[in-house]
């Protein structure tokens with residue numbers, strides 16, 4: 129399954145984040161041995177435990193809602209935080225990154241789903257955040273793009289519309305605030321059920337769990 133998905137993604141240079149949440153280290157190692165290096169986790173405790181025992185060249189991505197008080201546990205090693213949805217969280221990530229003398233890459237999570245439960249900023253919130261003076265003072269974070277989760281529905285047109293909206297948010301933020309930064313280039317969208325649609329709509333990074341590892 130891994131090789132098949134990778135072959136599909138290669139057509140558009142889309143990267144794969146293998147979402148290994150709830151799955152044991154042995155299963156991650158198996159996928160690592162097939163060449164996969166980027167893994168995504170949504171719980172801090174699990175992320176720390178797996179990072180400690182698995183190979184050090186794995187790129188760990190934090191993909192789920194992240195509480196400010198937990199940032200310190202992952203800030204030494206996390207490669208990309210997909211789910212930044214407030215200036216408060218970003219300020220804390222910056223503070224912890226400073227302590228470790230590193231720059232932490234982050235994505236702004238944009239709310240694109242119709243469902244209430246999904247976290248994220250509106251485009252206006254995101255624009256306000258990156259235009260703020262406080263944001264300009266954060267030296268140890270780098271915003272490299274946006275992330276979003278579509279509504280969990282069979283309605284493909286709705287999902288496609290939501291992904292298209294995220295791509296449009298990316299384009300507007302790029303033009304308005306990041307036009308001189310080549311590193312602002314990522315659109316993290318697409319999961320097991322909708323990654324093909326996401327790929328068609330311009331995803332640069334899909335987050336796939338159950339299709340790779342089996343149902344949770």
Ligand SMILES: *Cc1c(COP(=O)(O)O)cnc(C)c1O
Nearest residue numbers: 147170191319320335336337338
């Ligand atoms: C669990 C999760 C995924 C992967 O979901 P699957 O449907 O298993 O592919 C992707 N993104 C986030 C934020 C998740 O929490």
